[in-house]
Amino acid sequence: MKRTLIIAEAGVNHNGSLNVAKKLAISAKEAGADIVKYQTFNPDALSSKYAEMAQYQKKNMGQTKSQKEMLSRLTLTHDEFIQLARFCDEIGIKFLSTPFDIQSIDFLNELGCDIWKIPSGEITNYPYLVHIAETKKKIIMSTGMSTLTEVVSALDILRSNGATDIQLLHCTTQYPTPYSAVNLKAMLTLKSETGCEVGYSDHTNGIEIPIAAVAMGAVIIEKHFTLDRNMEGPDHKASLEPGELKQMVDSIRHIEEALGDGKKKPADIELSNINIARKSIVAKKFIKRGEVLSEENITTKRPGNGISPMLWTSVLGTNAIRNFEEDELIEI
Incomplete structure (x- = not known):
C-alpha cells in the first residue's frame, strides 16, 4: 500500500506563542507524523467585524466575541512563521501552513512552501482558488460543508488556472464531529466522481475513525492535536494529546502493513x-x-x-x- 501521509494539525493551538508552536512541532515529530501544519492569516483580511464565532468556539472558549477578536489572539507574525519553518527543518519535520487570505498565500509562497492546504471554508472563494492555482504547486483541499457539485466547481477553477496535482480530503466541519455525521463512504464517492486521490481530515474524538479511513483507502490523514486539551482556545478540546497522536500514527502504520497486496494466497x-x-x-x-x-x-x-x-x-x-x-x- 502507498504510505499514508499523516498531517498533524497544530492549527492555532499554539495560542499565539512561537514557543508553544515549536513544542507542537517537536511533539508531531516524536509522534511520527510526516507534516506539522499551522494556519496563517491576517485577521483583518480574514474576517469582518460582523462575523460571529461558531457555536463550538463559543462553547470551548466560554465566551462570545467577534471572530476577528478571537483570531487576533491566535496569530503568529510573519517573522515568527519564518523562524518556525526554519525550526521544523532543523528537527526534521515538514512545515506546512494553511493560508486563509491572499496576503498569506503570497507570504507562504515567498517562504518556499511547496504544498497548499486549502481549508473547507475557502472552497467557494473564487479569487482565493485562482491565486493558489496560479502558483502551480501541489494542492490538498478539504471539502467539509461541501456538496459534490461545489467540489467539482472548485476543481474546475483550480485546474483551469494551472493546478494539476490536487488531492481531496473528506471531512465534516464540526468540532467535535459525532460519529453519525462522519459519512466515511463519501470519501469513496469523491474519489470515483472526481478522479482525485482522497484522504480524510478528522474532527471526531479519538483515533478510530482516521484509522478506519486508512483501511478504506485514504492516502492522507489530517488530525488536530494539542499539547494539552485543557488549554484555552477554540480547537484544543477536539484535538489529540501527544500520546494519542503517536498511538494514531502507530496504528495507521500497522494498518498499512496489514492491508497487503490483495492477492489471496498463503503468507x-x-x-x-x-x-x-x-x-x-x-x-x-x-x-x-x-x-x-x-x-x-x-x-x-x-x-x-x-x-x-x-x-x-x-x-x-x-x-x-x-x-x-x-x-x-x-x-x-
Whole structure:
C-alpha cells in the first residue's frame, strides 16, 4: 500500500506563542507524523467585524466575541512563521501552513512552501482558488460543508488556472464531529466522481475513525492535536494529546502493513502450519489389506501431510493396498 501521509494539525493551538508552536512541532515529530501544519492569516483580511464565532468556539472558549477578536489572539507574525519553518527543518519535520487570505498565500509562497492546504471554508472563494492555482504547486483541499457539485466547481477553477496535482480530503466541519455525521463512504464517492486521490481530515474524538479511513483507502490523514486539551482556545478540546497522536500514527502504520497486496494466497509464515492445521484421510480402525475403504473404516484427522480429504469420494470404494493401523495415513 502507498504510505499514508499523516498531517498533524497544530492549527492555532499554539495560542499565539512561537514557543508553544515549536513544542507542537517537536511533539508531531516524536509522534511520527510526516507534516506539522499551522494556519496563517491576517485577521483583518480574514474576517469582518460582523462575523460571529461558531457555536463550538463559543462553547470551548466560554465566551462570545467577534471572530476577528478571537483570531487576533491566535496569530503568529510573519517573522515568527519564518523562524518556525526554519525550526521544523532543523528537527526534521515538514512545515506546512494553511493560508486563509491572499496576503498569506503570497507570504507562504515567498517562504518556499511547496504544498497548499486549502481549508473547507475557502472552497467557494473564487479569487482565493485562482491565486493558489496560479502558483502551480501541489494542492490538498478539504471539502467539509461541501456538496459534490461545489467540489467539482472548485476543481474546475483550480485546474483551469494551472493546478494539476490536487488531492481531496473528506471531512465534516464540526468540532467535535459525532460519529453519525462522519459519512466515511463519501470519501469513496469523491474519489470515483472526481478522479482525485482522497484522504480524510478528522474532527471526531479519538483515533478510530482516521484509522478506519486508512483501511478504506485514504492516502492522507489530517488530525488536530494539542499539547494539552485543557488549554484555552477554540480547537484544543477536539484535538489529540501527544500520546494519542503517536498511538494514531502507530496504528495507521500497522494498518498499512496489514492491508497487503490483495492477492489471496498463503503468507510465507503460514506455510509451515498447513500440515499441522489441515487433515488427511486416515484409518478409523484397523484395516486389512484388500478391505474396501468406506465411511465405516476411514475418517479425517490431523496432520495434513497425507491424502487430502478433498479426494474423499475418490478414495471411497477402493481396496486397501496393505494393512493400516488405526490413525495411520491412508495410501492408495
